[in-house]
Amino acid sequence: MQIREQLEQLVNGAIRSAIEDESLALTEAPEAALERPRDLANGDWASTVALRSAKLAHTNPRQIAQAIVDHIPANNLIDSVDIAGAGFINIKLAPTAFQSVVAQVRQDGVDFGKSTIEEGYTNVNIEYVSANPTGPFHVGHGRWAALGDATARVMRHAGYTVYEENYINDHGSQMDNFGESVAVRYQQLLGRDVEMPESCYAGGYVKDIAQSIIDTDGDKWLDADPDERRVNFRERAYQFELAEQHRICDAFGTTFDKWFSERSLYVKDADGKSQVDRAIDAMREKGYIYESDGAVWFKSTEFGDDKDRVVMKSNGETTYFTSDVAYHYDKMQRGFEHLIDLWGADHHGYVARCEAMLAAWGYPGALEVMLGQLVNLFRDGKPVRMSKRTGEMVTFEEVIDEVGVDSTRWMMLSRSSDQTIDFDIEVAKKRDASNPVYYVQYAHARICSILRKAAPADLAAKAESGEISMNELAHAIIPAHADLTGLTHPSEIDLMRKMDGLQDLVASAARDRAAFRLTHYSQDLAGLFHAFYGNCHVITEDESLQNARLALIDATRIVLEISLGLLGISAPTKM
Numbered sequence: 001m002q003i004r005e006q007l008e009q010l011v012n013g014a015i016r017s018a019i020e021d022e023s024l025a026l027t028e029a030p031e032a033a034l035e036r037p038r039d040l041a042n043g044d045w046a047s048t049v050a051l052r053s054a055k056l057a058h059t060n061p062r063q064i065a066q067a068i069v070d071h072i073p074a075n076n077l078i079d080s081v082d083i084a085g086a087g088f089i090n091i092k093l094a095p096t097a098f099q100s101v102v103a104q105v106r107q108d109g110v111d112f113g114k115s116t117i118e119e120g121y122t123n124v125n126i127e128y129v130s131a132n133p134t135g136p137f138h139v140g141h142g143r144w145a146a147l148g149d150a151t152a153r154v155m156r157h158a159g160y161t162v163y164e165e166n167y168i169n170d171h172g173s174q175m176d177n178f179g180e181s182v183a184v185r186y187q188q189l190l191g192r193d194v195e196m197p198e199s200c201y202a203g204g205y206v207k208d209i210a211q212s213i214i215d216t217d218g219d220k221w222l223d224a225d226p227d228e229r230r231v232n233f234r235e236r237a238y239q240f241e242l243a244e245q246h247r248i249c250d251a252f253g254t255t256f257d258k259w260f261s262e263r264s265l266y267v268k269d270a271d272g273k274s275q276v277d278r279a280i281d282a283m284r285e286k287g288y289i290y291e292s293d294g295a296v297w298f299k300s301t302e303f304g305d306d307k308d309r310v311v312m313k314s315n316g317e318t319t320y321f322t323s324d325v326a327y328h329y330d331k332m333q334r335g336f337e338h339l340i341d342l343w344g345a346d347h348h349g350y351v352a353r354c355e356a357m358l359a360a361w362g363y364p365g366a367l368e369v370m371l372g373q374l375v376n377l378f379r380d381g382k383p384v385r386m387s388k389r390t391g392e393m394v395t396f397e398e399v400i401d402e403v404g405v406d407s408t409r410w411m412m413l414s415r416s417s418d419q420t421i422d423f424d425i426e427v428a429k430k431r432d433a434s435n436p437v438y439y440v441q442y443a444h445a446r447i448c449s450i451l452r453k454a455a456p457a458d459l460a461a462k463a464e465s466g467e468i469s470m471n472e473l474a475h476a477i478i479p480a481h482a483d484l485t486g487l488t489h490p491s492e493i494d495l496m497r498k499m500d501g502l503q504d505l506v507a508s509a510a511r512d513r514a515a516f517r518l519t520h521y522s523q524d525l526a527g528l529f530h531a532f533y534g535n536c537h538v539i540t541e542d543e544s545l546q547n548a549r550l551a552l553i554d555a556t557r558i559v560l561e562i563s564l565g566l567l568g569i570s571a572p573t574k575m
Contacts (some may be wrong), residue, residue, distance in 0.1 A: 001096055003500050006077055007045055008032045011089070014071035015049065016066035023067040025057045032080065034091075036501070043082065043090035044497065050087035061087025099484040105499055105555035106478075110562055113502035117159040119511070120338035124160050126152050127260075128342035129249070130167040133241040134178040135203055139375045143421065144342050146412035146568065149254040150515035151340070153566045156201055158510030164256045166249075168237060171262040171323060177201065179234025183226070185210035186233065190219050204390050209237050229245060248397050252405055255567050265326040276322060279329035280311055288360045298325070303356035321553055325357050327530065328367065332358070336386040340513070342417075345371045347552035370513055372417040378424040403428040406569045410437035413567055414519050431575075436523050440564065443526035443574055448573040451477070451537050454550055463573075470573055474554040482547040491532040492552060498525050499559045506566070515567065522563040529556050 011032035018024035030053050034045045050065035058065055065087045072081065079094040104422045105112045131141050140340045152162045180199035185207045188194055195204055213221070213236060236527070242259075249255065266273045273281075278474025283289045288299045294314030298321075301308050310321045331339055339358070343350070351369045358367045377384040377394055400408050407428040414436070415421055433439045448470050452460040455477045487496065502521070509517045538549045541551040561571040 003046065003077065003093065003101065003505050004034055004504070006097075006200065007091060008034055010072055010075060010077065011047060011049070013069065013073070014068050017071040018067045021071075023071065024064060025059060025466045026053060036193060036504075042084065042088075043080075044093045045091045047089045047091075048087075050083075050089060054194070065089050075542070083333065095488045095493065098486070098493055099487050101128060101496045101500045102484055102487070102551050102555045105558050106474075106551060109558060109566070112558060113506050114157050115159055115503050115507050117507075117510070122159065122161050123163075123335065123337045124340060125165055125331050125334075125338070126155075126165045126340040126342070127165045127167055127331075129245075130169065131245065132169045132174055133238050133245060134174055134201055135241065136205055136393075136395035137245065138393055139377060139396050139399055139423070140344060140372075141290065142252070142399065142408065143372055143375050143412045144344075145249060145252055145254045145396075146409045147370075147417055147515065148342050148421060150409075150518070150567050151342075151370075151513055152415055153568065154515050154518065155510045157562075157566055158507050160510065163227060163258070165325060165331075166245075166256045166259045168242065168259055168261045170242075170540060171266060172320070175234055175238065176230065178237050179230040179232075181206045182210050182213070182233040182237045183221075183229050186213055186229075189214060189358065190222055192222070202350075203392055206237075209233075209240050212240070225508040251397075252400060252408075260327070262323050265323055265330065272470065274326075276326040276328050278316065278371070279326040280322075283325075283357070283360050284547075286360055286362070298353075298357065298360070300353050300356040303352075303359040305352045305356045309353050321353060328354065328357060329361065332361065332363055332366065336367065340368045340370060342370045342372060345373050345418075347371070368415050368513075369413045373420040375412070375423050379423060380426045382425065384425065399423075399425070407437050407439070409567060409569050410519060413516050414513060416516050436519070437569060438575075440526040441570070441574055443529045444557055444560045444564070444571045445573060445575040446533065446558075447529070447553045448500075450553060451550065451557075454539055454546070470557065474550075474557075478550045478554060479547055482551045483544050484548045484551060485551055486542075486545045486548045489532075489536055491528070491535040492549075494528050495525075495532050495552060495556055498528055499555060502562065504561055518563050520564050522560065522567070525556065525560060525563065529553070529560075 008031075011034070013030065017025065017031045019026050019029055027090060030049050032047045032049050034047050036488040037043055037046045050068065052096055053064055056059040063081055065083045069081050069083060069089060072078070074195040077094060078091055080092045082090045082092075084090050126148055128144045129141055132136060137145075148164065151434060152164050155162050177199050178201055179198065183203070184194050184196045184200060188232055188507065189207065189210055209268050213233065246259075249527075268274050271369065280289060288302065289311075290297050290299065295310050296312035298309045298311050311325060312318055328339060341354075351371075354369065355367050377399070384394060386392060387398055387409070403425060411423045411428050412421065427435060431438050433442075448463075451470060451473055452463050455463065456471055459468070459476055462468045463470060487493075505521050509515055536549060538546065538553060540546045540549075543549050564571045
């Protein structure tokens, strides 16, 4: 049980006792609801319960606070309790409280910091990346890949059931344009003078796809029917780019439970209905579909949108919005309670109509849209506009190849999604303390090095080679019930206090969709470890103290591994 939960039990028990012996004139016991003071001079935890209860008790808040404090039983968690200001109850913890955190971390392992959610929903679908399969990922897609993946990881640790989905935009005119682009490059490579239409894709990757077709089929398609050629090339180019998307996401450590094809929404079932038809029918049954000027409209203004939206044009073609209608309806029909979409900030004008469609089916508030700002690339402080290799847009894959997955993830997650990221490639490549991800990973690796140093030579060698894990090494050399009472140095207390805060941090980061907080937390924890390392010798002649400090750094290692893991970043055992 977390320290806060144990303290709240003590204070809540004291409130009930004070009410029972009539020291406190209340009929119902309010919750202690402890909070962390901003200034540690005010203690480790504080409660405003006395101020909140003054009106109901018709008593001065300080008197209420005193009555509560007088009823807190003797315990080994609290060092002192002070009543401050108008009636704040400030609690300073005893070293034994912090020492219990070390034992808890080592007992829970990678499950430390997990919690149960307090919201009214648990089953969440999070959709992100969702790029057109018509070209390489740009760095913005990389940010969504990092952000969506980390958000899902953090939410799972906080107790949500999360299903990750990538929506493939493989329906519509852009796919035909893609096929035509490849057809033009194919003809050009075979010596035919053909101009690339303005609506087509002119990137060098299109020429590569065309060349691969030549390598396979030669000039077979040169004089083929243009429509047949475009369709064939469209499908081959589509499969090529989709495979590239899978490959890059896998390399980045981002995996999805489902890659959802937009095309599937238009496939008719045995009853002759597509998911598009069923989604519109469901709106029609609710009275939110009407026809005007030969087109089919959705009454989105009834739900706060600035105008009604066309779902079917007068010529029978669907709009881009229609696919979104069907896709989100499909997600709700699959049983999800809450939908999270990650979009670029340039899609902000699209939010109201999408919220409206969920409300029309009777799911108000079920859709949450996270809007992300741009990523600006720099090299030594100077903007990077074009790839040195291709002379075109810098792709996400090029950034990963140059910087590495871990540094790329850290940079992409270092700020809130609503803030622009200035990504300096040269800074991200540095292997020193100026690079925050290196600084944090180095703390983890240093702890592993100390554990190996403290181990017998044979075990150290096995850990060095990877034959046994660091968990196995730590459990082999640190007594299961090591005496932790020697952990009283301020640097040790700071480390333990920080580790105790992980569960609250994860819960708030999940609730606020703020995975970036884990980067700050990891940095702070690494900094506290480095300070501890400079102030306290782990390997000492005092065996009891050495075991205690080994247990402390092992717990720190585990929490660093958890916090990095929630960001999708590795925790190396040596560097």
